[in-house]
Amino acid sequence: MNYFDNDLESVHQQLVNGDITSEELTKQTIDKINSEADDIQAYLSMNDQAIEKAKAIDAAGIDPDNIFSGMPIAIKDNIVTKNMKTTAASKMLENFTSVYDATVVEKLEKAGAVIVGKTNLDEFAMGSSTEKSAFKTTRNPWNLDTVPGGSSGGSAATVSAGEVPVSLGSDTGGSIRQPASFTGVVGLKPTYGRVSRWGLIAFGSSFDQIGPLTNNVKDNAHMLNAIAGHDEHDATSSKKEVPDFTEHIDAGVKGLRIALPKEYLGEGVDPEIKTAIKQAAETYQKLGATVDEVSLPNSKYGVMAYYVLASSEASSNLERFDGVRYGYRADGVKNLEDLYVKTRSTGFGNEVKRRIMLGTFSLSAGSFDRYFKQAAKIRTIILNDFQKVFKDHDLIMGPTTPTTAFKVGTESTDPTEMYTNDTLTIPVNLAGLPGMSLPAGFSKGLPIGMQLIGRPFDESTIYQAGYAFEQNTDFHKEKPQLGGK
Incomplete structure (x- = not known):
């Protein structure tokens, strides 16, 4: 099966028609993953029950009304699964198996999806390159010397390489958006609360969202249809009605008002990326949309506010990994305090420890007012900036990242430089908005991503605009010959 030439709907039709069985499709998918495993290193574990699950679906019959019936998919390894290990790419959880499935896993399995494996990530989702994994470094299928982005680098790379049709990050x-940009795929971060976080290992609880990575916009919409909705296990999940995100996806952009913030094309953004985004704006204008220059003046403070707030939440969330209840436990300890210190010192990687220390400092009695409280105020100011723009505009567009994928090892030793990779994506999380990256060009053979940002719970308009752009450009048709061969 060539997932580059077949979208979800065409693969589903072949399954329904009996042109291919789920068992055959799953075997082909696993064979391709295994054949490229040494090059891409996208997976931390494979599902040894995948073939049996596919056989059972074939025996019961493919559901013609469910696009995921018998469909192979991949899951990021910080989303818990009871039949596979969930490591969060950390020594701390190297042999951990959950006693329950995450809500998104339950939904996909109920829909008939076949989970083929768990993908690599930066440890506990803390990183922008998938170099912070405790186990392996995932590579970008467009150029194996470059990173696939992070922390969902494994999920992005396996879709980009055509190994699976869809994945979750x-x-x-x-x-999700930064690795989607680096690997030339479509990645959506839904509105905060649109998708249940139950079963996602928490990093920053007021920021985290599960979302899909796919080869095209419509497949992405199908995936969000499958995983969105209220969940009684997650108090932050929204009770808002979930529309069919594919229903009006082909409505076009005529009459749409799109904002292009001048700050998103400012200092630090690669000139070729600026050119690609300006050309994308022209495409939208030709299709009948209005594109206006606007200002988001406080977005430049996003990175600073984010690393105080998210690290503070992380220091609290990761407190549970103490060597007592589950996960890694250090040997040769003398007492309880020694157990805590040795377990956390050897179980966590440097990046995780760095963020725990930053967060604990920000929450300490002498620093709370000076750092955490100020960062929370900046978060509100950034949200207000977005709300002002959305009074007159339906969408905001801009680059997803300031550069294309960088070489493995070039930024992993400089945390400050690494953090700036998320300059253009972080404000969306601070404001809880939906955002999607899709291919919008190339620079020196590497993909350029365009980010579309929408109003809260208006993923439909994002998909509509993304689909219109995709149908009138050819960037999504370009596919990597593994490693640039």
């Missing part, structure tokens, strides 16, 4: 500060 998580986005705390850009961790």
Whole structure:
């Protein structure tokens, strides 16, 4: 099966017609993953029950009304599964198996999806390159010397390489959209509360969202249809009605008002990326949309506010990994305090420890007012900036990242430089808005991503605009010959 030439609807039709069985499709998918495993290193574990699950679906019959019936998919390894290990790419959870499935996993399995494996990530989703994994470094299928982005780098890379049609990632500060941009796929961070976080290992609880990575916009909409909705297990999940995101996806952009913030094309953004976004704006204008220059003056403070707030939440969320209840436990300890110190010192990687320390400091009695409180105020100011723009505009567009994918090892030693990769994506998480990255050009053989940002719970308009752009350009048709060969 060639997932580049077949979207979800065409693969589903072949399954319904009996042109291919779910068992055959799953075997082909796993064979391709295994054949490229040494090059891409996208997976931390494979599902040894996948073939049996596919056989059972074939025996019961493919559901013609359910597009995921018998469909192979991949899941980021910070989303818990009771039949596979969930490591969060950390030594701390190297042998951990959950006693329950995440809500999104339950929904997909109920829809008949076949989970083929768990994908690599930066440890506990803390990173922008998937170099912070405790186990392996995932590579970008467009150029194996470059990173696929992070933290959902494994989920993005496996879709980009054509190994699976769709995957799930998580986005705390850009961790779906940035790797989607680097690997030339479509990645959506839904509105905060649109998708249940039950079963997602928490990093920043007021930022985290699970979302889909796909080869095209419509497949992405199908995936959000399957995972969105209220969940009684998650108090932050919204009770808003979930529309069919594919229903009006082909409505076009005529009459749409799109904002292009001047700050998103400012200092630090690669000139070729600026050109690609300006050309995308012209495409939208030709299709009947209005594109206006606007200002989001406080977005420049987003990174600073985010790393105080998200690290503070992380220091609280990761407190549970103490060597007592589950996960890694250090040997040769003398007492309880020694157990805590040694377990956390050796179980966590440097990036995770750095953020725990930053968060604990920000929450301490002497620093709370000076750092955490100020960062929370900045978050509100950034949200207000977005609300002002959305009074007169339906969407905001801009680049997803300031650069294309960088080489493995070039930024992993400089955390400050690494954090700036998320400059353009972080404000969306601070404001709880939906945002999507889709291919919008190339620079020196590497993909350029365009970000579309919508009003809260208006993913439909994002998909509508993304689909219109995709149908009138050819960027999504370009596919990597593994490693640029």
